[in-house]
Amino acid sequence: MTTLDYLLAALIMGGVTFALRAFPFVARHLIAHQPRIQALGQRLPVAMMVLLTLYAMGVHRWQNLAQGQAQILAVLLVAALQLWRGQAMLSILSGTFLYLALMNGWFAL
Numbered sequence: 580m581t582t583l584d585y586l587l588a589a590l591i592m593g594g595v596t597f598a599l600r601a602f603p604f605v606a607r608h609l610i611a612h613q614p615r616i617q618a619l620g621q622r623l624p625v626a627m628m629v630l631l632t633l634y635a636m637g638v639h640r641w642q643n644l645a646q647g648q649a650q651i652l653a654v655l656l657v658a659a660l661q662l663w664r665g666q667a668m669l670s671i672l673s674g675t676f677l678y679l680a681l682m683n684g685w686f687a688l
Contacts, residue, residue: 624667628657649681 603610610616632654641647657674661667680686 625661628661628667628671632657649678652681653678 636647636650636654639647639650644651653674656677657670660670660673664670
């Protein structure tokens, strides 16, 4: 393949990616009232948090419970905030901050 072929392939991939990302914003008035889209909007944030939690907890192989203490506390905080407030952004950011603080030694366990 020549340099021009690579450039054209990159431009096509960039255009397709841009179109796919822009579609929900451009077609918002057409798809916003669809029952399936509304159901996805209600269920997807929690589903994504569950998947990320399962992935994060499964990546590390702990020898004992103390090694996973920071992760477990962060997950418990996210779950508690989500049940209490129901705001995904607050839950995720708070859990992330707590995990980073514990891992960097800002709070002693």
